[in-house]
Amino acid sequence: MNWNIAPINREIEGELQQKIDLKTKPIGALGQLEHIALQLGLIQQSLNPELRNPQILVFAADHGVAKAGVSAYPQEVTYQMVMNFLNGGAAINVFARQHNIQLKVIDAGVNYNFAGADGLIDAKIDFGTKSFVSEPAMTQAQCIAALNEGGNLVEEAFEDACNIIGFGEMGIGNTSSASMLMHLLTNIPLRDCIGAGTGLDNNGLERKRTVLEVALDFHGKKANPMDVLSTFGGFEIAMMCGAMLKAAELKMTIMVDGFIATSAFLMASQFNREVRDYAIFCHKSQEKGHTLLLDYLNAEPILDLGMRLGEGTGCAVAFPIIQSAANFLNDMASFESAGVSNK
Ligand SMILES: Cc1cc2ncn([C@H]3O[C@H](COP(=O)(O)O)[C@@H](O)[C@H]3O)c2cc1C
Ligand SMILES: O=C(O)c1cccnc1
Secondary structure, eight states: OOOOOOOOOOTTHHHHHHHHHTBSSOTTTTHHHHHHHHHHHHHHTOSSOOOOSOEEEEEEEOOGGGGGSOSSSOTHHHHHHHHHHHTTOSHHHHHHHHTTOEEEEEEEEOSSOOSSOTTEEEOOOSSSOOOTTTSOSSOHHHHHHHHHHHHHHHHHHHHTTOOEEEEEEEOTTHHHHHHHHHHHHHOOOHHHHOOOTTTOOHHHHHHHHHHHHHHHHHHOOOOSHHHHHHHHOOHHHHHHHHHHHHHHHTTOEEEEOSHHHHHHHHHHHHHOGGGGGGEEEOBOOSSHHHHHHHHHTTOOOSBOOOOOOOTTHHHHHHHHHHHHHHHHHHHSOBHHHHTOOOO
16 A cells, blocks of 8 residues: 655754744743644744644554453453543543544454444444454455555545544553554564553463463564554554554644554554654653654654553644644744843
C-alpha cells in the first residue's frame, strides 16, 4: 500500500520562528509550547494556525491472544467498555466533553454482536483476531481492509473540517500486540517492550513474557511491516495505523496517545516515514515500553502524568495545551505592537 504524504515544506520556518521570538517574552520562555506552535504552523503552512473541529476516534477490537492469559482483565471488558463509551461514562467521554472534542466510537473487530447499537460506527473486520501464539492474528486481506477503513474514517473527519485528530483504542490484550510490534520494528529486546498493561502482578507479567517469547519463536523474526502487522497486530491497531497515515496525507495534525497508539504510529512510520512531522506525542504512559519507544522515535511527549489507560485519554488531556500553543502564536502581542523594549 502507498500513502502520498508530502514532506513538510520548511520555507516558512524562519518566519514562524521569528514571529514566536518577537512575542512579548524572553526568547524560548514558552518552552515546548513554542515547539508545538512551530510544528502547527509548519503543518498548516500558516503563521496563524487554527485548530478546527477536533475529533478523537476510539477503535475497539478483541484479541485472540487474550485467551492465553496476558491481561489482568477478561475479554468481555472490551465490549462492555464499548457500551460504556456509547453511554458517555468512560474516562475518554469525560475528557472529550470537557474540551469540546468530538468523540467517535468504532467497532473495528469486537467479539460481540452489537446489533446496530446507537452511536457505534460499524467497521467490524471480524469477531476478534486469532491468537498469534499459534497462527497469524489476521489475514493480509483483513489487515489491508483495516488500514483502509481507518483512512476512510479520517477522510470523513476531514470533510467535516476537522484539522486535528487523535486516536484511541480499547481491546483487552492489545498491549501484547503493541509489544510485539515494538520489538520487531525497533529490535529493542522483547523483555524491555513488555509491561504490566492493565495491571498484571509479577506472576502474570512472567506468564505474559513467556507467551510472547513462544509466539516470537513460533513465527520467526518477521521484518516486513505488513507481515508484522498482520501476524501480531489487532484490528484496532491496524485501523489506527491507516488513520494516522491518511491524516498525514490530508495535512492534519495527529495526536498520538499512549503505548498502543504509539505502536500503531511506529508501524505507520515504517509504511511512510513522512508521517512523523504531522505527529504530536501527547503523553508518556506508565506502560513499561513506552519510554523506550518514545526515545526511539525521538519524541518529546507533552505530559507525564503516570497515566496508563489508552482510549485516547492522553490526547484529550493534552489538547488544551496544544490549543494554548496555537493561541499564543495567534493572540499574544509582539514587542512592537505592545511597545515593550526588546534587547
Ligand atoms: C476497565 C478497563 C478500561 C480500559 N480502557 C482502556 N483500557 C486499556 O487496557 C487494555 C490493554 O491492556 P491489556 O493488554 O493488559 O489488556 C486496552 O483495552 C486498553 O485500551 C482498559 C482496560 C480496562 C480493564
Ligand atoms: O499507554 C497505553 O496506551 C496503555 C497502557 C496500559 C493499558 N492500556 C493502555
